[in-house]
Amino acid sequence: EQIREMVLSYISRPNCMILAVTAANTDLANSDAIQLSKMVDPQGDRTLGVLTKLDLMDRGTDARELFTGESADMPHLKLGYVGVVNRSQADINERKTIVEARAAEMAFFQEHQAYGDLASRLGTAYLVEMCSKLLGQHIAQNLPKLAMEMSKVIQVRKQELDELCEDTPETKRRKLIEALVLAAKRFVGLLDGTVVDVPVSAFKNHTSPAAALLPVSRAGITTPRPGDTVAAGAARTPPPPPPPPP
Secondary structure (H helix, E strand, O other), X not given: OHHHHHHHHHHOOOOOOEEEEEEOOOOHHHOHHHHHHHHHOOOOOOEEEEEEOHHHOOOOOXXXXXXXXXXXXXXXXXXXXXXXXXXXXXXHHOOOOHHHHHHHHHHHHHHOOOOHHHHHHOOHHHXXXXXXXXXXXXXXXXXXXXXXXXXXXXXXXXXXXXXXXXXXXXXXXXXXXXXXXXXXHHHHHHHHOOEOOOOHHHHHHOOOHHHHOOEOOOOOOOOOOOOOOOXXXXXXXXXXXXXXXX
């Protein structure tokens, strides 16, 4: 059941090509691969049937009508079926190479009475060629739609980033550094008397730390306003001279 669900999770995607592999010496009408493909691709538009073990079919039977599309009893696929003959366990035990196996496969189709004239459309080499061709066509057909979907996703993500830019870790770090630098400058200014001391509570009414700092001109120190607190040791403006006697 888990394997079935995993397979369905992949083949149910419209962009997925389906290879429905079935042994030719079994009942094709009840093939699990064909049944699963029909669930997600009922018209057979993106399903390619693959028949294996053609050399193990009962004597006197063949799958010619299935390859030519003349079979009325078997499930119909628009992409058709491709037959292959893989290495048997005896071939593996005898260490038959892939090259030798492919040559034996082609010889089987060419010499078989039912498949001789279809040999160029059967075999592993033709299956690879067919898959490459179908994949290219499928990509060309679906690429514009995929590009449009990707463009929409990119726009949504950009909008989300724009909305979150004020709260990114980098922005927070930069603001913290700016606040620390301004606080350090304020402290130095308080020491040398170039900045009017401001209570810490004054920062609560400002959106920026710089707005709470009151720089003082060195050319002429500004006289504090009523209510201002001046740092200890800071220079003060001398009082005006008394008026001349009458």
